[in-house]
Amino acid sequence: MKNLLKVFFICVFVMGILLSCKDKGGNILPAEGPQNSKNAVVFLGDSITEGYGLSAGQDYPSLIQKYWDKNNIAFRSINAGISGDTTNDIINRLDDVLTDDTCFVLLEIGANDAFSGAPTDEIKKRLIQIIKSIQRKNTKVALMAMEIPDGTPGRSSNYIKNFAKIYNTVGKELKIPVMPSLLEYAYQKDGLMQSDGIHPSAAGQKVLAKNILKFLNKEWVMK
Numbered sequence: 001m002k003n004l005l006k007v008f009f010i011c012v013f014v015m016g017i018l019l020s021c022k023d024k025g026g027n028i029l030p031a032e033g034p035q036n037s038k039n040a041v042v043f044l045g046d047s048i049t050e051g052y053g054l055s056a057g058q059d060y061p062s063l064i065q066k067y068w069d070k071n072n073i074a075f076r077s078i079n080a081g082i083s084g085d086t087t088n089d090i091i092n093r094l095d096d097v098l099t100d101d102t103c104f105v106l107l108e109i110g111a112n113d114a115f116s117g118a119p120t121d122e123i124k125k126r127l128i129q130i131i132k133s134i135q136r137k138n139t140k141v142a143l144m145a146m147e148i149p150d151g152t153p154g155r156s157s158n159y160i161k162n163f164a165k166i167y168n169t170v171g172k173e174l175k176i177p178v179m180p181s182l183l184e185y186a187y188q189k190d191g192l193m194q195s196d197g198i199h200p201s202a203a204g205q206k207v208l209a210k211n212i213l214k215f216l217n218k219e220w221v222m223k
Contacts, residue, residue, distance in 0.1 A: 027217040028142060028177055029104060033074030040101045042078045044090065045108030045144070048182070049081025051205065053194050058202045063209035067222045075103070086112045087126035094130065098137055105134050106179070106212065108144040110166070111198075117154060120162045127170050135174075142177040142215075143167055149197055179215045182208055 033039060043049050043061040051059025057066075065077035080097045082089070090109050098105070107130060113123045127143070134141045145167035148160055155163075164181070171178035182200060192204035200208055206222075213220035 027219070028140070029075065029216045031073070031217050031219045033068075034103055038101050038103045039074055040076045040078050040099060040103055042080050042097060042102055042105045043108065044097060044105050045081045046085040046112055047081065047083035047199060048111075048208075049079060049108050050083050051079070051081070052083050052199045053196075054202055054205065058205055060200075060205045060209040060212060063206060063222070064213060067209070067213060067220070071220075073220075076101075078102075081108070084112060085109060086116070086118070087123060087130065088113075090130050091126060091133075094133055098134065098139060102137070102139050105139060105141045106144060106216075107131065107134075107141060108146070110146045110163075111148055114146070114148045114155065114159075114163045115152065117159075120159065120166055123163070124166045124170060127166065128174065131170070131174055131176065142179060143171055144179045145181040147181045177215070179212065182211075 029041070041064075043064075049059065049061065051062070056062075059079055059081070061077045061079035061081070067073075068075050068077065078097075082093075087109055090107075107127075109130070110123050110127065113126075114120075131141050131143070145164070147164045148155060150157070150160060152160065167178050167181075170176075182204065192201060192207055193199065194201050194204075210222045213222050
């Protein structure tokens with residue numbers, strides 16, 4: 001009987017953690033933040049997340065933290081982006097990134113794999129490995145879709161199309177949310193990308209922050 005009670009309370013504790021980042025209204029994160037100390041939201045990725053080419057504080061994780069602070073929302077934004085990272089790099093550093101207070105991970109990775117010509121089936125395989133590793137730690141995860149520009153040297157149009165398809169395919173297979181790629185709207189307005197055509201400008205990071213906030217919770221509107 002004691003063992004049964006012990007198992008019961010462990011299950012209740014685990015469910016409490018899982019529900020702490022789930023909103024009853026269908027949003028990915030609750031509007032006012034979690035009810036416990038497990039409140040770190042990790043933005044895990046490459047140079048786009050790190051804020052390559054920009055001043056400190058212009059990256060989207062920093063902008064999101066400013067929004068949360070201003071609106072008294074009890075989440076902590078962690079910028080875990082490193083320029084040049086591939087899916088293999090994320091696999092190798094994942095244990096160091098996921099601390100005990102990590103509530104949720106938004107994964108932005110894969111473009112550097114594509115630029116290097118990695119087979120798309122291998123990229124997909126590693127994305128699934130990363131996501132399942134995160135989930136095994138009772139942490140929610142969502143995926144940011146990635147694209148590489150048409151005309152990328154050495155990458156055929158079929159490769160570019162197949163790469164872009166990976167993300168929604170993985171999302172459906174693992175039943176996790178997938179956020180549309182920045183490139184779906186970045187070229188519709190001047191000034192959202194840096195001169196290299198790959199990295200968001202400061203204005204592009206603001207658009208990205210706004211879209212991520214809306215993706216995570218429809219109530220979050222950053223002006």
